[in-house]
Amino acid sequence: MGEVYTLPSEIARLIRSYRRRHKLVCPVCGQEFEGETGRKYCSRRCANRAASRGYRQRNLEKIRARQRERYHRLKASPTTGPGQAGPENGPPSDRP
Numbered sequence: 001m002g003e004v005y006t007l008p009s010e011i012a013r014l015i016r017s018y019r020r021r022h023k024l025v026c027p028v029c030g031q032e033f034e035g036e037t038g039r040k041y042c043s044r045r046c047a048n049r050a051a052s053r054g055y056r057q058r059n060l061e062k063i064r065a066r067q068r069e070r071y072h073r074l075k076a077s078p079t080t081g082p083g084q085a086g087p088e089n090g091p092p093s094d095r096p
């Protein structure tokens with residue numbers, strides 16, 4: 001009777017050696033860091049920054065069009081705005 005099955009510790013070692021750490025360079029900040037295989041950025045902050053940057057680049061036309069539309073709408077109706085005087089300064093009836 002031989003041991004034909006692989007020991008769990010053997011598997012764990014295999015996995016560990018498979019996803020060992022590499023020296024990588026972050027494409028966002030250019031910093032060298034040690035990361036597992038498949039990791040791209042040195043930190044979550046850089047990953048977020050890269051993601052938001054990509055989003056901006058992809059939706060630049062959309063964002064510009066929206067800004068232009070808002071600008072025209074503001075110009076079209078200059079009478080009604082959010083800067084109206086509210087009832088914050090109540091009546092001075094509580095004064096003696």
Ligand SMILES: [Zn+2]
Binds near residue numbers: 026027028029030046
């Ligand atoms: Zn980075």
